[in-house]
Structure formats: structure tokens, C-alpha cells
Amino acid sequence: EVQLVESGGGLVQPGGSLRLSCAASGVTFSTFYMSWVRQAPGKGLEWVANIKQDGSDKNYVDSVKGRFTISRDDAKNLLSLHMNSLRPEDTAVYYCTSGMAEVWEIGYWGQGTLVTVSS
Amino acid sequence: DIVMTQSPDSLTVSLGERATMNCKSSQSVFHTPNSRNYLAWYQQKPGQPPKLLIYWASTRGSGVPDRFSGSGSGTDFTLTISSLQAEDVAVYYCQQYSNMPPWTFGQGTRVEIK
Numbered sequence: 001e002v003q004l005v006e007s008g009g010g011l012v013q014p015g016g017s018l019r020l021s022c023a024a025s026g027v028t029f030s031t032f033y034m035s036w037v038r039q040a041p042g043k044g045l046e047w048v049a050n051i052k053q054d055g056s057d058k059n060y061v062d063s064v065k066g067r068f069t070i071s072r073d074d075a076k077n078l079l080s081l082h083m084n085s086l087r088p089e090d091t092a093v094y095y096c097t098s099g100m101a102e103v104w105e106i107g108y109w110g111q112g113t114l115v116t117v118s119s
Numbered sequence: 120d121i122v123m124t125q126s127p128d129s130l131t132v133s134l135g136e137r138a139t140m141n142c143k144s145s146q147s148v149f150h151t152p153n154s155r156n157y158l159a160w161y162q163q164k165p166g167q168p169p170k171l172l173i174y175w176a177s178t179r180g181s182g183v184p185d186r187f188s189g190s191g192s193g194t195d196f197t198l199t200i201s202s203l204q205a206e207d208v209a210v211y212y213c214q215q216y217s218n219m220p221p222w223t224f225g226q227g228t229r230v231e232i233k
Binding site for chain 2: 035044045060105107108109110111112
């Protein structure tokens with residue numbers, strides 16, 4: 001059974017930093033794209049960033065470029081999102097997603113971790 | 120960036136009736152080399168993460184009931200629920216995952232029971 005478990009969320013002040021982690025099990029982690037998707041309270045889904053299988057390609061939504069960094073450790077089946085210069089508008093549930101055998105880009109989702117940026 | 124626009128924003132349908140929702144992309148998400156549309160549909164119920172329903176525009180995900188079907192190509196796509204059940208009340212999102220990130224989502228269509 002595939003499991004993606006996010007951690008690291010919490011309350012942080014504007015301008016602060018946070019590191020989110022996603023531990024994967026039951027999936028051949030290194031084979032697939034990994035992504036972060038967020039959802040602000042009561043709002044829709046917003047794709048945040050992705051990283052290619054070998055880590056050679058990383059992409060970000062414009063609103064987080066220069067502030068967020070996605071990384072992966074295939075030996076540990078771990079995905080990370082380093083978030084700096086956090087803003088109130090970054091408040092959201094952050095989901096980790098992975099590809100799957102049938103489609104390497106998308107498929108599995110974690111339960112999410114809540115990030116609240118507030119003073 | 121590719122903009123995904125869903126319609127309608129909300130849909131009210133009687134139990135057992137058909138529910139149809141649309142998703143339009145600002146650029147084609149069809150890839151000629153593999154003849155695939157890089158378009159997915161998700162279902163999200165309150166307090167839960169999204170669940171993958173459809174990928175490659177028309178392939179049902181594992182365990183997804185066959186009352187859910189996806190169609191379309193290029194820039195215009197449709198998700199149909201052939202006979203609405205009570206458990207289908209949710210918000211439905213489309214997403215493009217082409218080789219042109221960001222992998223944008225539509226704004227969602229809320230489905231409710233009449």
C-alpha cells in the first residue's frame with residue numbers, strides 16, 4: 001500500500017521559514033515525479049512545485065519562486081520543501097503527491113500538513 | 120502558463136441522473152509523440168485529500184466506479200457521472216500535467232444533490 005506522510009507544518013510568523021517533509025512507502029520513489037500542492041482554507045487546489053525523478057529538473061509556481069526549494073532524497077524515500085520568507089498568503093494545507101506506474105507525473109496524495117503564517 | 124477553466128462552478132443533480140462538467144485549457148495538452156492528453160480529474164470530499172479519478176483524459180484510476188468517465192482532447196474535456204450517487208457529492212478538479220509546468224488546476228466544480 002502506498003503511503004505519503006507529510007510533516008513539518010505549524011504556525012510561523014511572516015518572514016519566517018519552515019521545512020516540510022514527505023516520507024514515502026510502498027512506492028518505487030525514485031521512478032516518479034514528486035510534487036507539492038497546496039490548498040488555502042476554503043479555496044481550490046494550487047500546484048506549488050515538482051521535481052523530476054533524478055532531481056535534474058525542478059519547477060515552481062511564480063508566487064513561490066526564489067522563496068521555496070524542493071528537494072528529494074531517493075535513498076531515504078524523502079521529499080522536502082524548504083520555505084523561506086513566508087507570507088500570510090502561503091497559509092494552506094500542503095499536500096505531497098507522487099506519480100505512479102501508469103502515469104509518472106501524478107497519482108498518489110498524502111493527507112496534508114497545515115502551514116499557518118500569522119503574527 | 121496554461122490556464123484551466125472549469126464550468127459550471129456548481130452543479131445540482133438528482134440522484135440517479137447524469138452530471139456533466141467541463142474543463143478547458145488555454146493551450147493544448149495533447150502530446151503528439153505518445154498521442155496522450157495530459158489531463159486528470161480529481162474528486163475531493165470535505166476534510167480529505169483529492170482522489171485521482173481519471174488520467175490521460177479518459178483512463179479511470181484504480182477502484183474508480185465505471186459511472187465516472189472522462190472524454191475530450193486538445194483543449195476541451197468533460198467529466199461525466201452517468202448516474203449520480205449520494206457519495207459523489209464533492210468538488211471535482213481538472214489538472215494538466217504536461218511538459219509545460221506549472222501543472223495547473225481548474226477552480227473546481229461543486230456537485231450537490233437536488
